[in-house]
Amino acid sequence: MAIHEKSLIRPENLKVQDKVVVDGVDVSGHWSTFIQSRVVTDYNEALEEEIAALPGGEHIHRCWQCGSCTNSCTVNALNPDFNPRYWIYLIRTGMESELLRDKDIIWQCVSCNKCTYACPRDVEPEGVMKATAHWLELKGHTQKSKSTLFDEEFTEQVIATGKIEEGRIIRNFFARTGQPLLQDWLVEMAKRVARRLPFKQGLMMGWATLFRPRTRKWAKASAALSEYVHEQEQRNRKALRIEERA
Numbered sequence: 001m002a003i004h005e006k007s008l009i010r011p012e013n014l015k016v017q018d019k020v021v022v023d024g025v026d027v028s029g030h031w032s033t034f035i036q037s038r039v040v041t042d043y044n045e046a047l048e049e050e051i052a053a054l055p056g057g058e059h060i061h062r063c064w065q066c067g068s069c070t071n072s073c074t075v076n077a078l079n080p081d082f083n084p085r086y087w088i089y090l091i092r093t094g095m096e097s098e099l100l101r102d103k104d105i106i107w108q109c110v111s112c113n114k115c116t117y118a119c120p121r122d123v124e125p126e127g128v129m130k131a132t133a134h135w136l137e138l139k140g141h142t143q144k145s146k147s148t149l150f151d152e153e154f155t156e157q158v159i160a161t162g163k164i165e166e167g168r169i170i171r172n173f174f175a176r177t178g179q180p181l182l183q184d185w186l187v188e189m190a191k192r193v194a195r196r197l198p199f200k201q202g203l204m205m206g207w208a209t210l211f212r213p214r215t216r217k218w219a220k221a222s223a224a225l226s227e228y229v230h231e232q233e234q235r236n237r238k239a240l241r242i243e244e245r246a
């Protein structure tokens with residue numbers, strides 16, 4: 001049978017016999033390439049359930065493995081190892097250790113949603129990629145990605161003040177990710193903005209940076225949002241059987 005996705009075969013599992021003769025016919029080299037058989041014993045039978053419990057992963061059970069998501073994927077066009085169809089297959093069959101071999105590239109999904117438009121089963125593969133990246137972080141298989149750290153900073157600021165102050169977000173995001181604040185592109189952007197910014201608006205931005213204003217009567221909304229976020233975190237951790245935080 002033809003091998004359609006040869007990139008999925010680990011090189012160490014390909015066995016080529018230099019010299020094989022069958023019934024007097026020389027089948028050496030290309031004709032005697034075999035894939036080493038293997039036995040998987042460490043299935044995580046709850047894997048699909050765990051991914052489905054996270055936001056975005058809800059429809060993973062609908063996948064019928066047509067491959068349209070991978071065929072249309074922006075990142076797969078650059079890196080054939082980025083393969084949403086294959087990861088969905090691994091998740092649905094509980095092959096956690098195989099999935100973990102790709103843990104360092106799953107987060108690279110750029111959320112273009114081409115896969116979501118191509119999918120005939122409304123699996124929403126983009127959501128499944130997000131849920132899988134989130135699962136990897138929650139289970140401690142990967143560090144929090146920069147996009148997660150940015151989302152956290154953004155969310156914390158909204159909950160605390162009911163407002164977004166871009167300068168503070170960038171400053172805190174850089175601090176969380178260990179980046180220097182004075183980066184050439186940022187300094188250049190700030191100079192250009194400063195040149196065009198009306199004086200009054202510049203003054204208001206400076207004031208907001210220094211004094212961190214809040215939306216009026218925000219306290220109740222802030223408490224409700226905090227409670228909701230906490231509930232969702234606890235729900236996710238419970239679904240993944242992670243010890244609950246106090």
Ligand code: SF4
Binds near residue numbers: 072073076111114
């Ligand atoms: S959303 Fe992610 S998985 Fe889907 S096509 Fe874009 S990069 Fe690929």
Ligand code: SF4
Binds near residue numbers: 062063069070124
């Ligand atoms: S396009 Fe949809 S149904 Fe097809 S393999 Fe991808 S997720 Fe599964």
